[in-house]
Amino acid sequence: xxxxxxxxxxxxxxxxxxxxxxxxxxxxxxxxxxxxxxxxxxxxxxxxxxxxxxxxxxxxxxxxxxxxxxxxxxxxxxxxxxxxxxxxxxxxxxxxxxxxxxxxxxxxxxxxxxxxxxxxxxxxxxxxxxxxxxxxxxxxxxxxxxxxxxxxxxxxxxxxxxxxxxxxxxxxxxxxxxxxxxxxxxxxxxxxxxxxxxxxxxxxxxxxxxxxxxxxxxxxxxxxxxxxxxxxxxxxxxxxxxxxxxxxxxxxxxxxxxx
Amino acid sequence: xxxxxxxxxxxxxxxxxxxxxxxxxxxxxxxxxxxxxxxxxxxxxxxxxxxxxxxxxxxxxxxxxxxxxxxxxxxxxxxxxxxxxxxxxxxxxxxxxxxxxxxxxxxxxxxxxxxxxxxxxxxxxxxxxxxxxxxxxxxxxxxxxxxxxxxxxxxxxxxxxxxxxxxxxxxxxxxxxxxxxxxxxxxxxxxxxxxxxxxxxxxxxxxxxx
Numbered sequence: 001x002x003x004x005x006x007x008x009x010x011x012x013x014x015x016x017x018x019x020x021x022x023x024x025x026x027x028x029x030x031x032x033x034x035x036x037x038x039x040x041x042x043x044x045x046x047x048x049x050x051x052x053x054x055x056x057x058x059x060x061x062x063x064x065x066x067x068x069x070x071x072x073x074x075x076x077x078x079x080x081x082x083x084x085x086x087x088x089x090x091x092x093x094x095x096x097x098x099x100x101x102x103x104x105x106x107x108x109x110x111x112x113x114x115x116x117x118x119x120x121x122x123x124x125x126x127x128x129x130x131x132x133x134x135x136x137x138x139x140x141x142x143x144x145x146x147x148x149x150x151x152x153x154x155x156x157x158x159x160x161x162x163x164x165x166x167x168x169x170x171x172x173x174x175x176x177x178x179x180x181x182x183x184x185x186x187x188x189x190x191x192x193x194x195x196x197x198x199x200x201x202x203x204x205x206x207x208x209x210x211x212x213x214x215x216x217x218x219x220x221x222x223x224x225x226x227x228x229x230x231x232x233x234x235x236x237x238x239x240x241x242x243x244x245x246x247x248x249x250x251x252x253x254x255x256x257x258x259x
Numbered sequence: 260x261x262x263x264x265x266x267x268x269x270x271x272x273x274x275x276x277x278x279x280x281x282x283x284x285x286x287x288x289x290x291x292x293x294x295x296x297x298x299x300x301x302x303x304x305x306x307x308x309x310x311x312x313x314x315x316x317x318x319x320x321x322x323x324x325x326x327x328x329x330x331x332x333x334x335x336x337x338x339x340x341x342x343x344x345x346x347x348x349x350x351x352x353x354x355x356x357x358x359x360x361x362x363x364x365x366x367x368x369x370x371x372x373x374x375x376x377x378x379x380x381x382x383x384x385x386x387x388x389x390x391x392x393x394x395x396x397x398x399x400x401x402x403x404x405x406x407x408x409x410x411x412x413x414x415x416x417x418x419x420x421x422x423x424x425x426x427x428x429x430x431x432x433x434x435x436x437x438x439x440x441x442x443x444x445x446x447x448x449x450x451x452x453x454x455x456x457x458x459x460x461x462x463x464x465x466x467x468x469x
Binding site (some may be wrong): 001003038041043068070071072073074091092093094097119120121165166194195196218246249251252253254 | 272274275278279281284308377379381383384385386387403406407408410412414453454455456457458459460
């Protein structure tokens with residue numbers, strides 16, 4: 001089934017939203033939004049510490065612990081995770097998967113170490129892709145500010161070979177723009193790797209999700225569209241379901257399906 | 260208040276399972292010793308990681324006998340690797356004896372669909388589960404409608420010997436893979452009820468009523 005994943009970018013305990021991962025605006029308390037999306041029937045949640053790389057550590061442990069008391073779906077956490085020990089600390093708080101970007105770029109062996117320790121399904125490679133004039137995409141870190149010189153397509157292939165179990169594919173160009181995902185990017189990346197690709201960045205309306213799935217995405221990350229209540233998880237789910245895309249049945253989400 | 264005993268043998272994170280049981284309003288006791296297992300009213304046996312390593316840990320902590328003894332009459336729920344360990348034998352890395360509560364073997368998931376296309380393992384995601392040879396009424400899945408979805412993360416599966424023990428299956432590239440098992444008070448689920456939203460919480464609540 002295709003997964004619908006609300007993405008919550010967090011800065012100093014606030015849920016924030018930017019455009020192209022910058023110009024961040026405060027929206028509210030992340031745990032409240034997390035609970036709301038869980039109740040709406042999100043299939044998974046994504047917590048990204050937006051400033052972690054500035055401080056070199058992830059500051060979401062308290063938030064994760066709070067969230068797992070009342071949210072019973074998988075949670076992926078990214079931002080500032082630099083080592084197997086960092087990942088273990090995050091998982092011990094109740095997270096199910098960790099997303100890594102900067103640390104994997106600096107030391108690709110970390111991907112294999114984490115996969116060996118926690119299993120491949122636990123390791124999400126986060127990519128911040130920016131389209132270049134020559135039509136290629138290069139991978140960036142630190143919210144699209146730091147250049148790595150890595151070609152996205154080559155980098156995902158290598159990362160998957162090393163044990164990445166999933167790709168969080170954020171188009172910095174499209175992020176916050178509400179004009180849809182970078183479909184070409186989704187198509188190219190999902191055609192070169194066998195692991196699930198989460199399309200991220202640019203969902204303006206529910207039908208953008210359909211396009212991402214048709215381009216090969218196994219999951220769609222959604223932020224702005226939900227945070228600003230332009231649509232809801234069940235609203236988006238219905239649009240996908242009507243298109244024949246396999247999603248969790250709505251009946252299995254509301255009151256456990258008995259009402 | 261009902262009481263549930265969670266077996267902690269150092270294989271994987273218990274926190275999420277504990278939270279889910281607490282959420283439905285039961286007192287959770289963490290058992291690290293045989294004595295605590297013997298006194299359990301409901302036993303939950305979670306597990307994350309590899310079969311041989313998990314069995315070794317159980318052995319080191321001297322818990323195998325206590326679990327087998329308690330399983331004679333205590334309602335028992337194995338989750339994910341915990342369910343797989345209820346079987347006779349695991350084939351992960353090396354052949355390892357399991358707890359032998361349910362006849363069968365633990366095998367690697369097929370890597371190809373029935374018509375030969377490659378499948379991604381570990382299998383991770385939401386699946387619809389359906390009844391196979393056993394009806395769900397008065398079982399662990401009594402309250403689960405045909406339109407359902409549960410969250411799975413695994414690379415191995417339970418190949419149960421008696422089809423009557425196979426309570427539910429899901430479709431994996433045309434293969435019917437065990438999603439849940441039950442024989443009387445012995446139950447197990449391959450999916451994670453603690454990560455399957457309201458539907459998962461229903462399974463947890465139902466287990467407590469058995």
